[in-house]
Amino acid sequence: MTFVLNISNDACVPLSSGLLQVVADHTLQRSPAHVVTGRCFTAAMTGGGEIRSYPDGITIIIVGRPRFRSAEHEGNPPADGIHALYSVAAERLVEALSGEFGIVVVDENKRIAIAFRDRLGFYPLFYRTTANGLWISNSLKPILASGEVVTLDHQAVYRYLFLKAFESPDTPVREIRSIEPGCFLRSEDGRVDFKRYWDIPIATGAKNASGETQCKEELSELLGTVMREELMGPSSINGLLLSGGIDSSILAALSARYGAQEQETIAFNITFSERWKPLDESPYAEKAAQMASLPLHKVDFSLDNLLRVLPSLLWNNTLPTANSGFKLSLIAERGARHQIGTYMLGEGADTLLDYSWKWKYFNRLYKTASITGLLPEKAKRLLLRTGEKFLYVLEKNLVGKDNPTEILRSYLACLLGYWRWKGAAIRADELSRLFCERYRPTVGGELISTVFAGYYKRVDADELAEKFIYSSLKSYTPNQQLMNYQTICNYYGADMVCPYLDERVIEYCLKLPVQMRAGKKILKSIAEKCVPQDIITREKRVFLMPMEAWLKDALRPLVETVFSEKVIEHRGLFDVREMTLLKDQFYAGTFPSWSDIWSFVVLEAWFRINLDSSFPRLPESILDIFPEVAGTGLNKAACVD
Template identity: 25%
Template sequence: MCGITGIFAFNLVGKFNLVNIAAATKALHRRGPDNQDIYHDEFVGLGHRRLSIIDTSAVAHQPMWDESKRYCMIFNGEIFNFPELKKELESRGVTSFFSHSDTEVFLKLFILDGEKCLNKLNGFFAFCIYDRQEQSFFIARDRYGVKPLIYLFDEDKFIFASEMKSILAYGPEKELDYTSLHTYLQLNYIPGPRTIFKNVKKLLPGEFLKVSSRQLAAGRYYSIPFNNASDHRPSTIDYDQAKNKFKELLEAYVQRRLISDVPLGAFLSGGIDSSIVTGLAARHKPDLHTFSIGFRDEKFFDETEYARLVAKHFNTEHTVFSLTNKDLFEHVHSILDYIDEPFADSSAINVYILSKETRKHATVALSGDGADELLAGYNKHAAFYRAIHAGTKESIVGSMLPLWKMMPKSRNGFFSNKTRQLQRFAEGMKLSSKERYWRWAGFATESKAFQLFSEQSRNNFEKQEYDSFKQDFLKFIPEKENINDILLTDFNLVLPNDMLTKVDLMSMAHGLEIRTPFLDYELVNFAFSLPDDFKINPEIRKRIVQDAFKEMLPAQLYNRPKKGFEVPLLKWLRKDMKSLIKDELLSEKFVREQNIFDYKAINRLRRKLFSLNPGDVHARIWALVVFQWWWKKYNSNK
């Protein structure tokens, strides 16, 4: 796990940017606190910040050269099957290894097999291999986007990095992308390949780039193994067989992720997914250390009693970081300062603090992330199931939309949250399958997001470009969708751009590596081969995983409401951040001078925030606060 950056200059103008390689590498110091090394020649620069996990010795530092000095590699990630790949190399005559690292194995496999080697890798990664003889870069990102990579390509240069702050160290022009901003105001994050800047792109999961002088060629080496989920035929194995195979695969993939030369633990929230990962890991690592975060002031969100129950059940060494609202809020400014592209998933605050505290005890942590997207674990998946199999009950709920709109709504209480969910369900029932997905993925409709734009922003917004961008994510959803269609779309939209971005950014801020066994590609391929009813039915979500491990887990984990990893955002915005909102970031003076947003529309949201019926407005206000904070630090006029 590391931070990487590089530049390929195509001419003397591009070469001028080479002077920034040291600053761009240093900008990633929190991702890799253990070592920094840089290589550069006349037109190429490569920078690496190392977080040492496998072979912590100096011989495994990067940039790493092969013995011929033709190939140079910088690599961020882990290859869990590198011992098997090393044996394969030895059987093919490669017997000389100067380190015990996965990076060296990867580099030598690439030299033999080229891009075809990507299909053999089990792990997560973003990397660049420089071929000094051919004067080219080969760059790729892992199958599901666990590790990030962004880049800028113009007539003078190609630059890339793990994070935007490193790209900005090269001093590029910064032009706001209004399609990205409009999407962000709906989803609270910016999906790839776009970023907040027009000239900077995200490399998509499962894709690679070949770069040579003034030429950029993109390709894809992996897709979830069917193009249209609705054409997928039912499983050839029955439910019990599938359940047993899933159980067998997951245990193998948890065990595979225990390889480490530094302390390793596990996040344990008390939910089903992290509890399963903990239980399987504890079988092979009896001294497993687990970590949880608790909310002393917010019992509605606190699950530490279940985390303690699971820790006791599996006899792990368990640490709870019990926080007050004040403790949580004290980290907000640090998080806002670290975010280098608008990203407003408020649960990132929890991940940031949990990672910070865990890093005091471990360098690697297992997590249950990815299970909900893989196996239909969210409330929205239950809603999609009901919409797909709609009957009289669902029709009645949909017809009562005017009533739901009138009733108080909030995430901070059971009944007000239920009303909020009923209104969203009723609204979705009136839409097409594609539009329903998009609506339930976000916090605001397209029209409400557009209303926030100033006249200048509306003139800069390109509707046709936005429509094409949006429809590219919805291409897997037919008129009559099924759950696999929804999950496939989640894997393209939500998983890499929200969930995995959050986990990577917040954990690597503290030099902590997170490993996600549920996202082993062989397990994902198997899960997508299963029919909908193996994953969800009217009574249960994530059916196969809950049933497969029921005998292993404490009975108390079942038949209880699913709780999100949330923070008391509404309270903060109305109280602790009231002055910041009213007098600074969303003040009339700042908004009008900035001229991105319409102040009247902003003021309507502000009034709703402080009303008796705030609904979901706190999520929209938070997105604006994050953007405004980011703008003041990174804005395109600087």
């Protein structure tokens, strides 16, 4: 579901046919956009959202699934309830809502527009102010197709290449910004301002004093309530991403317990070919599905399948996201054949309830290192950077499980504000050298560290882990996961829910004592009677993909194209010599990681889809994005799978 809204300072301006086609292309069905006009605005919607205009001059635009905290508005169309709330509460209406949504209220009589983004950031909202008015959309593509001039934001691109996602309010272009989660934009008579209405509720006071048994029962009941609400939605067929880990296995058990008779839940799991069997967790998923009496559909993570969904995955990157969406794209494509209406994901459990042992030592170091606060800021950062660089050299020469060098470097990186996202190997100073001379002086680690230093300062907590959780829920969760996943599901005609990221569950979990969150202790306690024992006791695994092997073989033509002198010089962002060196290091097997290389491929694909034509068009194959790879055998790559 996609909408675009143009508010004019004068009379409404019609939306071009090309722009309307861009809106329609956001769903697999490419359904025509529904257009609504007012005295000073024009809006278009496709794919299941809602636009309603009322006689009092108010228009409501909704994407997602807002829920009313009061039963007063249940049973009515969401727009009617929001219209009623606005008439009595104005912008405070959002306090009466929960769920995943993007909502815009246009009040023509007062010449006011208010755009609300949901609390966690499931649905993005972008805006652009112009001399003639204001654009708002849940996708960049319609705003880019408006014909207004844009310029690349090289500092935002730098942050993306380090973090592997764009940090709100960044986008690749200076003129378009995103509204942060838990905030709303208010436009009145051409003036635009912002206000935060919700924030991550890190508990700074006393923790939950109840015993472990009571907390287990309370959290289990709360998760059951959330699942019951989600399974009572309009969808008759639900999909569950069942990895074989404890988080999704608990959701499988709860969906079987609370699902209505008229609804069906289908579990999906990723499998690998014989060559990549060590990555395969499907035997555990089979056990969890069997215990929950759920049908299980296996989806093969093969090179052929990846190449088939890659054009839509790159198209659905509302903002470039380098290392997420592969698994969900494959599953959602398969789920479309079964008319899945809602996907349930176990995202959030790791962040909230997997308090790693290393944080205990981090907190001791953090309190000990607080003496560095007496040093001038410049000297403190120099000391931290020197230690981080030294440990970086050691880490590259020491390999092993729970490598203490890696853990200490992670700690110093936290203090510096340099987040080390999974899969990324490149350092901030190494990354800055990749930019051309024109931009190199204006990029650097400070562009990253200041963002996260702000997050750390915002949390008044003694535990460093609490600051980390806050930062993760503000950054990694919405920017790398939720926004990207939601766009993929919407493209295939479905919604997405993450029960562990329901605001009630977040608030409860953050009040639990640390010992109950260590190693998912409380989740394992909940799982005792509903999840196979070997899933509860097995060692945690992250989802791994053979992307490095594929990028060095079958997908190499994509890398060679993006790192070619012609493409680099055309884009004007990077230094040809440094980029060539980076690529050669990757193929030599010394440095960097596959996600560092892939982030450049995703970025160039985004530029080509969104900036290199007036009206972006949905690509049918990878050749529509990268015609240079024609004749390289890329589409016949299954032989190396």
